[in-house]
Amino acid sequence: xxxxxxxxxxxxxLCCRGHRQSxxxxxxxxxxxxxxxxxxxxxxxxxxxxDRLSNLRPIIYHxxxxxxxxxxxxxxxxxxxEDWSHEFWTNQNFTFSxxxxxxxxxxxxxxxxxxxxxxxxxxxxxxxxxxxxxKHFLDKNMTRHASYNREWYGxxxxxxxxxxxxxxxxxxxxxxxxxxxxxxxxxxxx
Amino acid sequence: MYKTPCSRLTGVWKCLLRDGLxxxxxxxxxxxxxxxxxMSVRSLIQLCRKHQTEWITFQHFCFLKRQxxxxxxGLCQRAGxxxxxxxxxxxxxxxxxxxxxxxxxxxxxxxxxxxxxxxQAEPEAARAARLEARQWKELKVEYSDLxxxxxxxxxxxxxxxxxxxxxxxxxMAPVPFDPVTFLMASVGTCLSSCTANxxxxxxxxxxxxxxxxxxxxPLVRGQISPLHAVSFALACGIPGVTLLTLGxxxxxGFLGALNIxxxxxCYTPLKRLSIANTWVGAVVGAIPPVMGWTAATGSLDPGALxxxxxLFSWQFPHFNALxxxxxxxxxRGGYRMMSVTHPSLCKRVALRHSVGLIGLSALGPVLDVTTxxxxxxxxxxxxYISYLAFRFYHNGDxxxxxxxxxxxxxxxxxLLLLALTCKKRHVPQDEAAVAPSxxxxxx
Numbered sequence: 001x002x003x004x005x006x007x008x009x010x011x012x013x014l015c016c017r018g019h020r021q022s023x024x025x026x027x028x029x030x031x032x033x034x035x036x037x038x039x040x041x042x043x044x045x046x047x048x049x050x051d052r053l054s055n056l057r058p059i060i061y062h063x064x065x066x067x068x069x070x071x072x073x074x075x076x077x078x079x080x081x082e083d084w085s086h087e088f089w090t091n092q093n094f095t096f097s098x099x100x101x102x103x104x105x106x107x108x109x110x111x112x113x114x115x116x117x118x119x120x121x122x123x124x125x126x127x128x129x130x131x132x133x134x135k136h137f138l139d140k141n142m143t144r145h146a147s148y149n150r151e152w153y154g155x156x157x158x159x160x161x162x163x164x165x166x167x168x169x170x171x172x173x174x175x176x177x178x179x180x181x182x183x184x185x186x187x188x189x190x
Numbered sequence: 191m192y193k194t195p196c197s198r199l200t201g202v203w204k205c206l207l208r209d210g211l212x213x214x215x216x217x218x219x220x221x222x223x224x225x226x227x228x229m230s231v232r233s234l235i236q237l238c239r240k241h242q243t244e245w246i247t248f249q250h251f252c253f254l255k256r257q258x259x260x261x262x263x264g265l266c267q268r269a270g271x272x273x274x275x276x277x278x279x280x281x282x283x284x285x286x287x288x289x290x291x292x293x294x295x296x297x298x299x300x301x302x303x304x305x306x307x308x309x310q311a312e313p314e315a316a317r318a319a320r321l322e323a324r325q326w327k328e329l330k331v332e333y334s335d336l337x338x339x340x341x342x343x344x345x346x347x348x349x350x351x352x353x354x355x356x357x358x359x360x361x362m363a364p365v366p367f368d369p370v371t372f373l374m375a376s377v378g379t380c381l382s383s384c385t386a387n388x389x390x391x392x393x394x395x396x397x398x399x400x401x402x403x404x405x406x407x408p409l410v411r412g413q414i415s416p417l418h419a420v421s422f423a424l425a426c427g428i429p430g431v432t433l434l435t436l437g438x439x440x441x442x443g444f445l446g447a448l449n450i451x452x453x454x455x456c457y458t459p460l461k462r463l464s465i466a467n468t469w470v471g472a473v474v475g476a477i478p479p480v481m482g483w484t485a486a487t488g489s490l491d492p493g494a495l496x497x498x499x500x501l502f503s504w505q506f507p508h509f510n511a512l513x514x515x516x517x518x519x520x521x522r523g524g525y526r527m528m529s530v531t532h533p534s535l536c537k538r539v540a541l542r543h544s545v546g547l548i549g550l551s552a553l554g555p556v557l558d559v560t561t562x563x564x565x566x567x568x569x570x571x572x573x574y575i576s577y578l579a580f581r582f583y584h585n586g587d588x589x590x591x592x593x594x595x596x597x598x599x600x601x602x603x604x605l606l607l608l609a610l611t612c613k614k615r616h617v618p619q620d621e622a623a624v625a626p627s628x629x630x631x632x633x
Contacts, residue, residue, distance in 0.1 A: 036326050038326070038328075042328065044328040044329055044330045045328075045329035045330075046326050046327065046328055046329060047326065047327055047328075047329045047411075047412035048326045048327075049323060049324045049325065049326070050399060050405070054399075054400075055399045055400045055405065056396060056399050056400075057399070057410070057411070057412060059329060059412070060326075085396050089396065089399075089400060092522070092524070093400070093522065096521070096522045127517070127587065127588060128533075128586065130517070130518070131517055131530070131533055133521075134517050134518060134520075134521035134530045135521075135530055135531050135533075137521050137522075138520075138521050138524070138526060138530055138531055139531070141524065142526075145462055145524040146462070146463060148524075149459065149462050149463075152396065153393070153459070156392070156393070156395075156416065159416065160392075160416050160417055160420055163415065163416065163417040164417055167417065
């Protein structure tokens with residue numbers, strides 16, 4: 001019952017994220033899970049410690065004063081990719097842990113052993129017995145992994161190309177002496 | 191003396207004094223945010239939920255208790271009034287919290303955190319390093335760090351090994367040693383290897399983040415941007431392949447470019463699709479000595495292929511043993527490796543190729559690459575690695591896998607060194623060098 005509560009909480013938070021993603025196209029900048037906000041004067045992006053669930057590092061993107069449409073597209077794409085990746089890996093890691101525990105529990109019960117030994121420590125299975133689970137997990141998730149790969153490669157390429165375009169665009173503007181001065185009244189764009 | 195940078199605490203600190211007795215929760219960041227942004231209790235709950243796994247997996251309880259005792263001195267007053275909603279919220283979910291402890295124990299602990307042991311004497315440096323790793327950092331390039339970043343991006347140790355095997359191939363070729371060509375071939379191979387490794391890391395950022403072995407790579411940590419990494423790769427690859435093509439010979443240049451392509455576009459994606467990646471990876475490892483040989487002679491001789499075959503066969507005991515102890519990480523990361531999906535094949539192949547090294551060594555004198563002493567002097571080390579491979583095949587446990595892996599690390603340099611010392615000295619005649627296939631009539 002408590003296991004269910006815990007898993008329900010996690011999945012609800014995952015679903016909430018999913019809903020936010022699908023409900024808000026184009027994706028807007030969702031305040032990060034960790035609650036960190038960089039100093040207002042900072043002009044850089046900030047990268048955080050690895051997330052507990054997905055092990056990916058979140059990034060807070062700095063929005064420059066006169067962000068060009070190209071830069072905005074890049075930022076949105078990066079944010080979107082980050083959120084999508086985070087969701088995938090959170091799900092993956094959680095599912096892996098859950099199924100691993102179930103496997104250990106079922107193996108121990110089929111052997112007639114309790115979860116903890118006489119010293120109160122958790123019993124572990126041998127690597128051979130765990131290997132059965134690892135193989136099963138990989139085979140079960142093969143299609144999901146393959147589709148994540150494909151999409152990840154596509155997104156990575158697109159982001160890099162966009163970054164190159166932005167860099168070239170900014171270099172060109174610097175070389176030709178143009179500034180970001182135009183449209184200062186517009187203020188921050190989201 | 192323990193210095194707590196209280197203002198930078200981002201985790202939830204919870205102290206369970208006894209089973210069932212809920213201690214005081216201190217959530218520095220949460221409280222700061224709550225007071226700043228006037229969050230309701232509801233959003234506080236949501237944040238608590240999101241942070242649940244953070245502190246459960248983050249600290250062993252007794253270590254937390256110590257931290258709380260030491261760090262709460264400055265926080266007590268501020269934390270006091272806010273505790274009631276937080277504590278009451280967490281109270282009725284105590285069971286689910288405890289169950290989550292049991293449920294998600296396998297989530298990877300943070301580097302440096304001593305999750306299983308309640309270490310009293312955690313070194314100051316390690317603690318500082320761990321806290322440093324929890325900081326948010328600006329995503330900008332530190333120019334002073336760049337050499338180190340580039341070294342890690344290009345996997346400099348692996349590159350050094352690759353260049354060594356190419357140099358061995360060059361030295362084994364039956365032609366007079368030309369230092370200029372040797373230097374150009376080495377530099378070109380080094381640059382090509384840097385390119386291949388950089389692109390590999392560029393492709394694998396989210397996967398590397400999730401594996402213990404690779405989570406401190408530069409792109410994962412955000413020390414440079416993906417564009418920067420690709421630019422570095424191009425800046426290495428284009429001069430490298432050009433140097434090989436123009437400065438050495440087109441065949442070597444072609445092999446260099448082929449190797450980059452095989453590694454980045456075949457091996458890297460295949461790692462997640464099929465176990466065939468190991469064989470492709472073995473070919474990638476076999477090409478550098480072939481490149482060294484072709485750099486010296488300009489042609490693809492049987493001797494070159496023999497050296498390539500040495501590297502090809504060596505890869506299997508090396509990699510299969512390494513991957514045996516990383517099965518959990520590979521499975522969770524979605525990597526399809528023999529050790530996970532076909533364990534018996536993994537052991538069989540490692541044994542097969544270890545024994546095959548003995549046969550390949552015997553081919554040395556047959557192909558006129560080495561003298562007949564080579565199979566004899568290399569027999570002890572070949573037998574030893576085959577013995578370890580047999581033990582690995584028979585027992586299939588972590589201990590034997592580790593032994594086999596570490597043996598492979600010294601076995602290869604030793605084998606190449608022995609081959610070099612037993613190299614067949616060819617009579618340095620011009621006719622023999624020009625037309626090696628026809629019998630030398632000028633004698």
